[in-house]
Amino acid sequence: AQSVTQLDSHVSVSEGTPVLLRCNYSSSYSPSLFWYVQHPNKGLQLLLKYTSAATLVKGINGFEAEFKKSETSFHLTKPSAHMSDAAEYFCVVSDIGGGFKTIFGAGTRLFVKA
Amino acid sequence: DSGVTQTPKHLITATGQRVTLRCSPRSGDLSVYWYQQSLDQGLQFLIQYYNGEERAKGNILERFSAQQFPDLHSELNLSSLELGDSALYFCASSVGRADPSGNTIYFGEGSWLTVV
Numbered sequence: 222a223q224s225v226t227q228l229d230s231h232v233s234v235s236e237g238t239p240v241l242l243r244c245n246y247s248s249s250y251s252p253s254l255f256w257y258v259q260h261p262n263k264g265l266q267l268l269l270k271y272t273s274a275a276t277l278v279k280g281i282n283g284f285e286a287e288f289k290k291s292e293t294s295f296h297l298t299k300p301s302a303h304m305s306d307a308a309e310y311f312c313v314v315s316d317i318g319g320g321f322k323t324i325f326g327a328g329t330r331l332f333v334k335a
Numbered sequence: 336d337s338g339v340t341q342t343p344k345h346l347i348t349a350t351g352q353r354v355t356l357r358c359s360p361r362s363g364d365l366s367v368y369w370y371q372q373s374l375d376q377g378l379q380f381l382i383q384y385y386n387g388e389e390r391a392k393g394n395i396l397e398r399f400s401a402q403q404f405p406d407l408h409s410e411l412n413l414s415s416l417e418l419g420d421s422a423l424y425f426c427a428s429s430v431g432r433a434d435p436s437g438n439t440i441y442f443g444e445g446s447w448l449t450v451v
Binding site for chain 1: 370377438440441
């Protein structure tokens with residue numbers, strides 16, 4: 222069965238400093254991995270996805286994530302945080318196990334200080 | 336705009352009542368998902384339908400039910416409502432096939448339900 226663990230429930234950074242949001246997953250198949258962002262009172266928006274092509278995936282708004290199979294990780298990074306990045310971020314794993322299930326992580330709340 | 340449409344956007348109702356939330360998936364998407372998001376429990380997967388049939392079930396209460404119609408729109412029915420059912424309910428859709436491009440899920444803006 223698939224599972225996904227977001228290692229931090231809250232992350233706080235200063236504007237202009239790097240962002241690292243950590244995600245570990247487990248999957249018995251070749252998974253697809255996603256990061257979604259949710260701004261307050263909004264729906265979830267896809268940031269980026271990995272689907273067995275290049276292991277370094279670039280997304281919107283300067284975010285990127287690296288798929289590391291040996292570490293079963295898919296951490297989300299951004300070189301320089303902006304105030305508008307303050308939001309909740311969800312790591313998601315999807316594979317064909319169990320009739321094609323998609324599992325969401327618990328979310329990481331990113332705070333950006335001026 | 337994700338292409339997923341949910342109605343109503345906001346709903347206030349009393350305990351014990353029943354409500355129906357409606358969702359139109361993106362054009363061409365066969366899978367519809369329902370999620371509940373509350374402050375204390377975060378984002379909870381409720382149920383998934385694929386082309387009219389139930390595909391996966393999550394933490395959905397027996398008081399809740401859903402269906403997907405032949406035109407692929409979906410409804411989530413919430414009955415005997417309790418104060419704790421107050422939450423943001425998301426509908427999402429995807430192509431629904433295990434294709435190499437990955438099964439991206441697109442979310443609607445959500446329906447805010449307040450039970451008083």
